Amino acid sequence: MLEISTSDDGTIRLRGRFDASQVESATAAFDGVRDSCTVDCSELSYISSAGLGLLFATQRRLVDAGKGLRLANLNPHIREVFRIAGFDRVFEIA
Amino acid sequence: MAGSATTTREFDKSLGSLAGVFTFLDEVLPGASLGDRGRFVLHLAVEELFTNMVKYNAGASRRVEVRIAVEKDRVRVDLVDPDTDPFDPTQLPPVDIAAPISERQRGGLGLHIIRSMADGLDYDYRDRTMTVSVTQYLE
Numbered sequence: 001m002l003e004i005s006t007s008d009d010g011t012i013r014l015r016g017r018f019d020a021s022q023v024e025s026a027t028a029a030f031d032g033v034r035d036s037c038t039v040d041c042s043e044l045s046y047i048s049s050a051g052l053g054l055l056f057a058t059q060r061r062l063v064d065a066g067k068g069l070r071l072a073n074l075n076p077h078i079r080e081v082f083r084i085a086g087f088d089r090v091f092e093i094a
Numbered sequence: 095m096a097g098s099a100t101t102t103r104e105f106d107k108s109l110g111s112l113a114g115v116f117t118f119l120d121e122v123l124p125g126a127s128l129g130d131r132g133r134f135v136l137h138l139a140v141e142e143l144f145t146n147m148v149k150y151n152a153g154a155s156r157r158v159e160v161r162i163a164v165e166k167d168r169v170r171v172d173l174v175d176p177d178t179d180p181f182d183p184t185q186l187p188p189v190d191i192a193a194p195i196s197e198r199q200r201g202g203l204g205l206h207i208i209r210s211m212a213d214g215l216d217y218d219y220r221d222r223t224m225t226v227s228v229t230q231y232l233e
Binding site for chain 1: 109110112113116130131134137138141142145189191192193195196198200203204206207210211
């Protein structure tokens, strides 16, 4: 299960597991992102290529508009996934 | 194999089965000394292989068999589709992770990741039965 919430300062918080079964519901949330913002992953325990694909599509759309996502607080396993995927070159990772 | 225990369960070939597949892993894997990373890798590998079967395996079967073998020094998970065309995930070309964001292709990323993270990835195809196996060594 994946929970997505947005705080008053625009930070998107992901909580739970971002697997292929969550992409459909998560797409609506990320399609609404229009400005640069931080995605807080401190409570994200898992992500697969399905979740990566949605984050990537969002990033590509934002970068085309001169904006982008900043990912924060990735756990070590998720950070390793991002590095192997080459996404440390695609996203700003704090 | 002596000293090993294999547990098998069948799932509908649909993304709706993913939660059940993860539950199955969580039921069996606590008996193995995998560590957090090993469990993460097996969850990731099984999801990527299972979803590939859901999306791309052509054939009459609507079920996927998942077999988890906890052996002396490793865990091996087999995903078996009993009626499908061949598709060897171990032979895909590498993903260009250095490409600029505007040129990156999305396909193949999951298999690229599990080939990097898992200790073993094997493929077998005979009599229209595809078996894809991921291996992770115990700590």
